[in-house]
Amino acid sequence: MRAAGQRSSLARMLTRMNLLVSGAALLFACLAFVVYDVLSFRDHLVQSLSTQADIIGTNSASALLFNDPEAAARTLSALEHSPNIVSAQLLTPDHRRFTQYQRDPSAPAKEVPALPPGKDQAHWFEGTQVLLGRAIMFQGNRIGTVYIRSDLDEMKTHLRQYFTIAGVVLLLSMLAALLVSSIFRRAVAEPIVSLSELARVVSRDKDYSLRATPERSLGEVATLVDAFNEMLGQIQAQDRELRRAQEELENRVQARTAELTAANKELEAFSYSVSHDLRAPLRSIDGFSQALLEDYGEKLDTSGADYLRRIRFAAQRMSGLIDDLLTLARVTRSAVHRETVDCSTLAKSILEELQTGEPRRKVEFAIKEGLVVDADVRLLRVVLENLLGNAWKYTSRHDEARIEFGSTRDNGHRVYFVRDDGAGFDPQYASRLFGAFQRLHATTEFPGTGIGLATVQRIVHKHGGRIWAESAVEKGATFYFTLQ
Numbered sequence: 001m002r003a004a005g006q007r008s009s010l011a012r013m014l015t016r017m018n019l020l021v022s023g024a025a026l027l028f029a030c031l032a033f034v035v036y037d038v039l040s041f042r043d044h045l046v047q048s049l050s051t052q053a054d055i056i057g058t059n060s061a062s063a064l065l066f067n068d069p070e071a072a073a074r075t076l077s078a079l080e081h082s083p084n085i086v087s088a089q090l091l092t093p094d095h096r097r098f099t100q101y102q103r104d105p106s107a108p109a110k111e112v113p114a115l116p117p118g119k120d121q122a123h124w125f126e127g128t129q130v131l132l133g134r135a136i137m138f139q140g141n142r143i144g145t146v147y148i149r150s151d152l153d154e155m156k157t158h159l160r161q162y163f164t165i166a167g168v169v170l171l172l173s174m175l176a177a178l179l180v181s182s183i184f185r186r187a188v189a190e191p192i193v194s195l196s197e198l199a200r201v202v203s204r205d206k207d208y209s210l211r212a213t214p215e216r217s218l219g220e221v222a223t224l225v226d227a228f229n230e231m232l233g234q235i236q237a238q239d240r241e242l243r244r245a246q247e248e249l250e251n252r253v254q255a256r257t258a259e260l261t262a263a264n265k266e267l268e269a270f271s272y273s274v275s276h277d278l279r280a281p282l283r284s285i286d287g288f289s290q291a292l293l294e295d296y297g298e299k300l301d302t303s304g305a306d307y308l309r310r311i312r313f314a315a316q317r318m319s320g321l322i323d324d325l326l327t328l329a330r331v332t333r334s335a336v337h338r339e340t341v342d343c344s345t346l347a348k349s350i351l352e353e354l355q356t357g358e359p360r361r362k363v364e365f366a367i368k369e370g371l372v373v374d375a376d377v378r379l380l381r382v383v384l385e386n387l388l389g390n391a392w393k394y395t396s397r398h399d400e401a402r403i404e405f406g407s408t409r410d411n412g413h414r415v416y417f418v419r420d421d422g423a424g425f426d427p428q429y430a431s432r433l434f435g436a437f438q439r440l441h442a443t444t445e446f447p448g449t450g451i452g453l454a455t456v457q458r459i460v461h462k463h464g465g466r467i468w469a470e471s472a473v474e475k476g477a478t479f480y481f482t483l484q
Helices: 002-065 069-081 153-205 219-299 302-333 343-357 377-394 427-432 452-462
Strands: 085-091 097-102 121-126 129-138 141-151 339-342 362-367 372-375 400-410 413-420 467-471 477-481
Touching: 002 069, 002 085, 002 121, 002 129, 002 141, 002 153, 069 085, 069 097, 153 219, 219 302, 339 343, 339 377, 343 362, 343 377, 343 400, 372 377, 377 400, 377 413, 377 452, 377 477, 427 467, 452 467
Parallel strands: 362 400
Antiparallel strands: 085 097, 085 141, 121 129, 129 141, 339 372, 400 413, 413 477, 467 477
8 A cells, every 4th residue: 555655646646747847938938939929029010100200290290390280180180091009299399289180089198208308219108008109200300298098908918828829838838848847757657656665665675685575666766776785785694694793792892891800899899998907097196197297396496396297298198198099089980960959059059068167267158059060079079169169278378368159051051160369370381280189389389189170070061061170360260060
């Protein structure tokens, strides 16, 4: 049923196309002939009226010279033998009517325009009539003007004949086109429909061993069928190769998955070792150094006490570095579990914790209300802790500071930002911000390990977003990020 419907649809399409092309070509040809004939007829009519006006002007010259309207009227009465002439008038040089002729004596005489300056003849097409005016000359002087008005009934009759002939030709051409379409349909439509049905079956069953075998077709259609069969052969060969490659890929994926699983286990074991085996010696170094300072500080000179304080600072910094590295490793391996998160509330809690740690600092907080996002709350907290913590840290040398958390729109996307008015940084080094162990300030100025922003970038990327920063030295910094 479907193949029959396709065959019928294609046949109708070919028939309509043939009729449309044939009809359009004939219609344009007929219109071109009609336009040409109308223009030619108009030119011929103007020439004919010009000749009649010349004859009337010659025959009326003496009547105009001797002021004899009756003789002029007799001259105009000769126009009775021209059925297309509606009226005629003779005017004096000052444009007064000298005499006139009306095919319908009861019809009122129409006013006529003056000839354009410098011209002896002019014509005007007025609806269904044409008016021609011609100057009457005698010995180089203009003694009057003759106006002849003619209808266009002859042209209408001519056009009706043209349209009748064109209609008959168009009808016969359509019948011939239908006959040609029927022959063309059998030669082209049926093989193409059979080919499309085979393509549908191949697409549905994925059986690339099928081949098209039309019984009759034109040369181009036969070439199409051969090309289709060749394409099926190539697809069949590629399908075999693809299946074989897919099997090999699956085996490789399984092997690589096993390797990654083992590597993850080793990484977890390493993280555990770092967490327990390295922290214990660092705690011992820090603890005993503190004990020495407390118990034997009086027995040490200034240099010895300073050395112990440096040992404690280095041990604490190493402990912080290990914590940041472990956080970065966990972020890299952890999956994203999305839920609805109130970013505004989360930011408030983080800033309250920072303020509690240093209650004497004067910092103004500006947090936009109602910022809700679909994200992993645990990872998003790490992002805001790092960004708000950096803002808190880099404004520490200002007596009064301002930290802002808000959002804006960029090309229709929601963009979140953390802004401060602290130390800032040189914008030419902005590309180094998000690399591990990259710092734009010395540890003597601001403490830190240089891993926090690298962790933030990985979390943002895991959420399908991006992060960037804008700043200037001592003019604060703004960190923007998006989440998908």
